[in-house]
Amino acid sequence: MPISIAIVEDDADIAEGIADIISEVSDFKLICCCRNVRTALSEIPAAAPDVIIMDINLPDGSGIYATAKLKQLLPHTEVMIFTVYENTEDIFQALEAGASGYLLKRSSSAKIISSIRNLMKGEVPMTAEIARKVIQSFKKQQPAAQRGAASDKLTPREVDILQMLAKGYPTKEIASRRSISVDTVNTHLKSIYDKLRVHSRTEAVLKFLENN
């Protein structure tokens, strides 16, 4: 009895890459390949795979939402989140939604194969980095209510720098205008990205503009 697998991934290249990997393993069988949340919710329940490999950023919604919905219908199906970033918030949301594993897209094919096997054995596949983040987070004893909320508070300096980001200034300009080193600006940027849970200048600016 082979392990049946479904893929939810909008990037054709990545989906194909996984499909190739799966096709080379004799007891793996790819039975469904969806490009968005809508198709996933309509096709996967009927397919009832053993494992779903789920992207988070889909064109029409979040893979986390899709995970929650699918787990209601298929409680025995294991969902492995497959994403590019190690966003702590995403990890928790995905785990809460019922995902059993969390893998980075840059993982090797061997890692992907072993993760699927581990999943079926009841283990939780996770990169060392993600495991560390999860442990760190539990150490901090963060109440669940605080996690997804309005995000951590920025310090005055961080707000100052974020405002300059929102004027389009590059890092050098910011350093110059505040007479601090580029390294310091970068340190602040890292804190800002962390607190806003984003991964780029543009995302930070957008989040800032949203919340005025």
Next chain:
Amino acid sequence: MPISIAIVEDDADIAEGIADIISEVSDFKLICCCRNVRTALSEIPAAAPDVIIMDINLPDGSGIYATAKLKQLLPHTEVMIFTVYENTEDIFQALEAGASGYLLKRSSSAKIISSIRNLMKGEVPMTAEIARKVIQSFKKQQPAAQRGAASDKLTPREVDILQMLAKGYPTKEIASRRSISVDTVNTHLKSIYDKLRVHSRTEAVLKFLENN
């Protein structure tokens, strides 16, 4: 009679760099060094230098504005704009404001020295790149009224990509969502930056959000 020079530049390192270069030329004399528009407008008229080396991005305003103001008071003083970008719009505005030269910050010290000398001889120091842009612009017979205006029209594809930029998607994501190569996205980005007259993703998004 040495050539007296004033510097308006907020970046301490760059200002020092120019100061060093000037100090090594026997008939150059640095008589004033300002960090912002306010100081420049209050100190330079009294100093009445032969040449002003003017940055565009100052903490409290534009060097182009400062140029216009100073040229009213000191019509015989030559202003050389000193900036990092070869923004065509800036070039014209600066020339309209009365600047006589335009140099990139990455110019060599020899280039800077010869530019100052040329300025005093009535020539217009300009990098080949900038000269080319100016000539191109005149070739296009762009009426002055059109230049600073709403910017060139974006193609449908460019608008599409700009909208994704404004959602914070990185280049890879955009390529993936439209099933085109990252190179193509970059080509579109270059066109968008050109047409919007900006130099970064964040600036493009801001300009887009401004004009809805």
Next chain:
DNA sequence: CACGACATCACCAATTATGGTGATGATTTT
């Protein structure tokens, strides 16, 4: 048909941005 506009892709160089780690001093809080 020739021409221009558009979308696509490729290759390349240089600069910037992202992310991690660690460290210091000042200030505030406990």
Next chain:
DNA sequence: AAAATCATCACCATAATTGGTGATGTCGTG
């Protein structure tokens, strides 16, 4: 006094962005 927070700086590696050039095929229009 000890702990926590903040702002600062440094060094590093990798990834992403920026900017330039050139090339191809398609499409519509004159």
